[in-house]
Amino acid sequence: MFPHIVPGNRSNGSSKERKKLMESLNIIGSDAAEQIHQFILENDIDALIAQNTNAMPMTLVGAMAVYKLSSEYKTAVIFHHHDFWWERSRFSGNYMEDLLKEIMPPTDPSLEHVVISSYAAHNLRTIRRVHPHIVPNCEDFSNPPVMDDYNRQFREDLGYSKDDILFLQPTRIVPRKRIEDSIYLVSRFQQKYPELKEHIRFIISLYQGDELDDSYVHGIQKIADTEGVELDLIAERVASVRGTDDQGRRLYTNRDVLVNADFVTYLPVWEGFGNALLETVAARIPLAVATYLVYKTDIMNRGLDCVEIRDDYDVNGRLLIPDNSLEQIYQIVTDPAVRAMMTEHSFNAMKKAFGMPVLQEKLKGILESYGDEILASRRRLAKKKTTFSV
Template sequence: MLHKKNNLFNICFISGKLGDVDGVSRETEKWISVLAGMGHGLYTVSGFYASEFTEVPYKQQLTIKDLSFSSPRQEYYENLVFPYLGENSTHLSEENLQLLQDELLEEGRKIAGVLYQFIQKNSIDMIIAENTNALPMTLLGAVAVNELVQTYKVAALFHHHDFWWERSRFCESHIEQLLNRIMPPRNISVEHVVTSSYAEHVLSSVKRVKPHIVPNCADFDHPPIKDNYNRQFREDFGFAEDDLLFVQPTRIVPRKRIEDSIRLMAQFSRKYSFLAHKIHFIITLHHSNEPDSPYLQNLISLAGSLDVHFHIITDRVYSCRTEKNGQRCYTNADVLINADLVTYLPAWEGFGNALLETIAARVPLVTTTYLIYKTDIRGSGIQPVEIRDRYDGQGNLIIDPSVLEEIYEVLTEEKIRNLRVGLSFKRAADEFGIHILKTRLASILDNYSDEIRASRRRLQISRQSYYV
């Protein structure tokens, strides 16, 4: 499926996982949908497909298990090179660390060879690397992608969602020189995309890489609506029609600051005690690959101590509607369309997928003024309930009493609620709609097209030489 006219290309996405409910997976699917709509040929390589991946034909998918975030090789290297993750990393001698790094590089190069064969077999013109060279969740993937660029001269677009220096567990390592070299690589023949002006500033000033900015986007042209399927959500989970469902539509990870959402619910229930019996706090998405098992138990204990009705429905929320064990399973959008309020109080986010999805579902939103919200989202004119990102001496979010009053207003005053969610929908649709993604991707590929075609010619010559 080799495109030869105009600026149409065969493009391969490479990621540690696809088909999941996390932000990177969902944004990747949006990119695939947009690029397919433009006429490009799409392929995927992933360490793991969390669900049936229908965005590209099955024959155009490849699984390389060693790229997975939870593969034995990934866990082996993580535990040895990141002191905060492994008990044995601090006991390695300098000589053994060098041997370990050499081993990592050699394994990554072997995977690069497998990727290169897939590229040649399918006449792929360029790759899009999804966070592989930004966050070391797939170390072998990072080495392999870098090898494709440096040695095989494959045209590449790096899509960075967040970076290793933003995560405390990765900020200290025994391979910092390697991370600085390949995460991300500085190569004049590749292009980089980030999701925010902050990330653009960091890469430009610190890494001397000039990236494009493509914000997270949502499909406001086809927003979620109530239908015969998701109308059954409340009944399936035993909620009454007049219950107040406060939803946390995120994964269970510490940086989401779910404990602050629980405390917010507790304070609201105390102030408006006549509503307390109706309020249910729901978390929709599963644990991540972050070391957060104690975190969930702490959340359960905190909710119990504060009398918050706490529901974890992660085993019934998937990237697509399905049925498990005779029970209906829902998407995050299905849950949101049934929510009365969404809490989204992160200390840090690469952008804010859950925020946009909430606005698209026309649900009242409570959010902190986290950094990217202040720099790239707030100026759009959306109207959530805001909580300033200020914390007390114990690290708890400071919640002003006026916030509780504002929440009560949007829950009880239909006219005010409709005005706020309607305005937020309009403003977000203008700034973060799929049309923005289409326009920016078209521009990036157009500007990069000469290098992509040069890569195509190099690959063709190599392929001809190989088969002679």
């Protein structure tokens, strides 16, 4: 549909091609905005919540449509941002930078912005002079993942015994998750406690992400082979809802996998916040966490009881894993009482800091703060509906 120009690559595309691309994007974006606007009119929608549409250039048509809704149709929009395009090196120095600066995100004072961490808030204030609300990732601790008759079949279905020790990486496979460090952690643990090695399996539950080709997957598989770690990629058996695949095999949710795990590894070099961390805590599963930036600023001092590994790396970029971390893990996976005490403490602490009541209170504050603009948008829409009906 568009000329072949990669946003992060200056070597692609002539000036003529870039102009054609921008014209096409403007036309298609305008058409999408009109369709959304009609839907808003027909359904009496007061405000649009733009979920990460104008922070990363993954859907330029969508971003353009939302931008036009906010700037031309004067629709009330609350932008919810996770992370930003200028934080990713592949988007720096691109031919579309002027456009990205204009629409990702727009800075009109009639718009409201929400981010998921104090770091993201600082970033947006510094780069775009926008003062956002902070709403962290939250979890429904009143309805946590639990073992039931369905997910109790997981181990048998996937060939694990009740004695196997399942280390789980409950994330997508992308480089910033630093899955290689999790493999090294499991390898070090096996070396220190060789009597457990034959029972240890390392599982990655989710799929290859959208940030890479197959090379990273092949790379971690090679590392696992070299380190003698039994690695299982089970994404084909994990879905957003329970069901069966085309072979009639049971499909499990990521939460079903979590409640069957003995220990979770979560050692990213960067995270916008940490959904997988909160889901793990809600499932009452112990975990090891690397002290990535947002963890240090927004999570670390909230009472989480975990195996905390400082984000220190050697000359080869490998996470430094101290022996006492391995000793902590051993105590957790071999002593049910220690595990229960740690996970219950973490559950209660994270429920207080990041439970649904926290989310409800923050959303209430945002809607109250943005109430006047929502009312103004409602009046504009009502006037348009009256005009169109004549």
